[in-house]
Amino acid sequence: MVAPTDAIRTKTLVLKPKMAKTAPVTPVVVVALEQTATNLSALAKHLALKDMRMANEDLLQDVFAVGKDTITPLALSNVSQEALGRIVLVVDAAMVQLATADPEPLLALQPPTAAAPVHGTASQLLDLFATLPIAYQTVDFATLGPAPAPTPAKKPAPKKAIAPVKKPMAQDDDNSGPKIGIEANKNDDFSRWYQQVLLRSEMLEYYDVSGCYIIRPWAFFVWKQVQRFFGDAIEQMGIDDVSFPMFVSNRMLEREKDHVEGFAPEVAWVTKAGSSDLEEPIAIRPTSETVMYPYFAKWIRSHRDLPLRINQWCNVVRWEFKHPQPFIRTREFLWQEGHTAHLTHQSADTEVHQILDLYRRVYEELLAVPVLPGVKSEKEKFAGAMYTTTVEGYIPATGRGIQGGTSHHLGQNFSKMFNVLVEDPAAGNEDRGPDGEAKKLHVWQNSWGLSTRVIGVMVMVHGDNKGLVMPPRVSATQVVVIPCGLTVKTTAEERSRVEAGVQSVVATLQAAGVRVKADLRDNYTPGYKFNHWELRGVPLRLEVGPKDLKAQACLAARRDTGAKQSLPLAELTTRIPALLDTIQADMFNRAKQVRDQAVRVVTDWKDFVPALNDKCLLLIPWCEQVACEEQIKERSARVNSGDEPEDDKAPSMGAKSLCIPFTQPAEPPLVPGETLCVGCGQLAKRYGLFGRSY
């Protein structure tokens, strides 16, 4: 293979930080553009690692099974599972940036001196990394600090790819052992912060198939709580659980045109079983409308069979090619999908809103996340729906809106395609044909779904620089009790008295229905344990020490505010549940205050992009036209436009309509036939909510 001469050169550095002698080696792998000044001492500081040196040939051979001159990012595939778990993978932000270019330039993945140069694009590389069971970190070397001159890695010599960094890093601001906290700052490097929080809190694990993730117990419990709340609520409404196959024949998938067009590019196809090719490829459901509705036609024989209301908790697959993000955009995800059929438009309409309100309650009452309910624009509605209602969340750190859950009125669109019809029960004799057959009515249908995305939204909204902050209602552990105040001088008797005190607090709270745990590990200090549980976001920590016991009290520390108070042991069964309720309410109220401040009414286009760049969602008088929506997106994405003063940080992404909120702003009043659309200047219909979004 001949190297195209215009391929952008890259470098792959393997570094070995200084560690305690007994600790296993944790190599740092840096994949960067050759032109990037990879300041390794600044990187070491950024990673909170000490004295990173270039790895020697032995380590390269042992871990990557390649030599210095031939190492490429592809060598990561050679690394054993065990060793992979210890690798820190750093990717140059300038390279990540190239993945969004269109067309993407070609990268040369090896020094040009190598015998067999390898080429690929940045996004192919990122896809490869996404298949590794480890997370990579994007590092913008430009912001890390001044590069030493000359940059050691700038011009690799033919034999020795990169000169080792000789100088130990200037100053490590933290000399304590392995990190269990979060190093990334939520506001400065949100996506790295999000990754670190999910991985280190043990909510999530990266997986070996791109776009798929492992949901670990700490996160899955949140989903279980959502299942319990929403599952009970719809059971009360008379909606039954079912299970449909996840496979769909092409014939069924294609029955509804608009719908299948919306999903076709993302459908995964099974074409083989064992070593045999299937006669026909079989799709994996991206959603179940076309899976279920042929059977609605079979089951609904009479208006007495209505409403038919079913739900399933299952996995679906949408093979998106956009960059995946845990919980937020994944190729397989868990959700519930409800599908119902009604005799009247009105009955379906009522249910659409009942379900949407349950979704609102999941966010607001369980996850303490405020959402704005509304209806989607024509452009953004579900493929095949008459209209789509939605609850829209807001992520303060990025200033982006996020679709939280949707409840669709499908109208008679699907029932006409799938012949779901009944005799009109109201039909008189005059409505009957010559054969005595009554007039037929197509049923009115809804579908609605809520996915594990809720977990990601919760993390993004509440987490801080110490890690997760869990709302008490969905936290697997609500209270952790930690023995404190024990020193080398503490007698064995006193020590066991404290442990007994901890156990007694746990027993008391368990009996009161609190999800509580003691941390009695004897190989960690209280400080280590505080960090451990703060990282996981446990809402309340109780400290029990000899002095507390003497005072018949314990010290309670809130995760959300850090506030501490002493609580009498005798009152724990009432005070702790009350405190958990307060935390839940406070978390919601704070998040709502932040959200409310970020939703800005804009009546003049000149204020639109500045407000967007101020991380706001915008309410504008809007004409509700598709063309206008597209234009708004385009105009708000423009960089370096002449009349907009926000050149510096103009958004790379245009604003979409998020919804037309059910609760419209009162001020300034929108006067029909008078107020003009902020986007196009035609007459405005309602206020529309716009913003960058996930």
Next chain:
Amino acid sequence: MVAPTDAIRTKTLVLKPKMAKTAPVTPVVVVALEQTATNLSALAKHLALKDMRMANEDLLQDVFAVGKDTITPLALSNVSQEALGRIVLVVDAAMVQLATADPEPLLALQPPTAAAPVHGTASQLLDLFATLPIAYQTVDFATLGPAPAPTPAKKPAPKKAIAPVKKPMAQDDDNSGPKIGIEANKNDDFSRWYQQVLLRSEMLEYYDVSGCYIIRPWAFFVWKQVQRFFGDAIEQMGIDDVSFPMFVSNRMLEREKDHVEGFAPEVAWVTKAGSSDLEEPIAIRPTSETVMYPYFAKWIRSHRDLPLRINQWCNVVRWEFKHPQPFIRTREFLWQEGHTAHLTHQSADTEVHQILDLYRRVYEELLAVPVLPGVKSEKEKFAGAMYTTTVEGYIPATGRGIQGGTSHHLGQNFSKMFNVLVEDPAAGNEDRGPDGEAKKLHVWQNSWGLSTRVIGVMVMVHGDNKGLVMPPRVSATQVVVIPCGLTVKTTAEERSRVEAGVQSVVATLQAAGVRVKADLRDNYTPGYKFNHWELRGVPLRLEVGPKDLKAQACLAARRDTGAKQSLPLAELTTRIPALLDTIQADMFNRAKQVRDQAVRVVTDWKDFVPALNDKCLLLIPWCEQVACEEQIKERSARVNSGDEPEDDKAPSMGAKSLCIPFTQPAEPPLVPGETLCVGCGQLAKRYGLFGRSY
């Protein structure tokens, strides 16, 4: 395409039974070998239909879009979903028999006069039928009764394929309207009975992808109850729920040799997304050992991380090519799979048995199905396990055993493959290497799973010729209350008093925690409603009429025994729950009695096959050798063997070892070193349980 001259000729008959004028046409399609004497009047009687005539050209064109001369079974693919739901599809047993021949003979699917003959095998045809959302019935025309001479369909004329049957059927033993009951007899035609019960009780629906089925609410509720019981129990044990992706890379799948060999032929592969081919095919999990254990290696860093115990409720896919059977053998199924890692063999061993006992309790306490716990033979154990424990059920109607759920001790097999190891906490300094590293131990692992098969076993064991019989603990509706004794003479006032009485009974029972429903439909008679709920197996029916109310009582009818008793309304809150408990216990005890009588100790080979043919499971002194097990299977499958007297109904299937029961027979005592194996005559180790099985 030229027809091979030796292809077996077939015929496809479309018949139209006589129906009420307003009823929709329900065509009967018969697919048979041409040589089979298809006695249509006997068939009509068998199907409980009246006066079946050959369909006219209009009906053929309307429904199948083909003419008489060109109709083949393939025309079923042309039929609309709606019309398909009304078709009765009958397949000649002689044709089904051919599907088991090896090699399969070719069938000519069209009269030889047709312009373009179509050929295929019987199993291809059955696969096609399995893709239809309707069930087909296998009919053995030979046993239906004497054929009229000449058989009308024996020699189709070139133009008019089959002469219409002129004579109305002799005698229909049931003239009532559309059937809501079960026509098939459980003992005579078990597989048709099973299909009918599942479909008509609305537990199940056939699906458009072969081997996949829709689990409807009435069946799904059973699974929900299993999830609640077992989910709570393992949560109490400290086992956490998680969710792993359903996709597996080939690299991971292949890591454990024995294991992958067990599953490889059944693995479904995704090779395309949208219109793009994937770079590498991705498997859908047949089970999750190789999905999960690489991450065990990552997560388990120290013996303090043990035991690691996780569980997931999910779908798995095993693309079996054997004939599928709803709930029992399906290509996609729902299950829970638990995966745990322990420091010691003993700890893993204890858990294996704890879980197996929970599986036993699911069957015995929830589903009222007795099972025999034991250990699988070497031949039958899980691919890759050290040993497999199992609970084995028994289906009286077929005399076959069925594996109910398995709990595997994986030993260190997987932990060695996936490098799941920890430092030995017991290691002293003498165990340390020169680098101070302690001895490493591979962890001991278990996996265990229980699937929706439980629903099928429950139906097979308890159902009767009226339909399902539901154990109260898993029945979505435990009690149905039906207003009775209302006639045309009943006053409106009395009628509403009865309805109020029914509602009050429902409210009383609901408050007592009973799952109860009123059937107040005014367009059906009480008799119709009785059948409706009996078909669905509701454990208890309460009849409330004017006389009952006057006596402040109601009449309770048990589904399991048919026994009736009058119950004072004032005592319902205690009597009904007690009665439901009695029904649950009685159902289990009856099933256990039947099972116990069918488990026979056999100490002489000459009694083996006769007992097998007597629908028994056999306990034999056994050597536990794989070769002996294979020989037993072969010898017990022999047909027309000289020295075995059971020629007439020798089993087509040989006996497998089901398990070595933990509770061994006391009589006759098995003397080690003395008692000989019934299979091979070598020394016996323990009693083994053998039988035909699913």
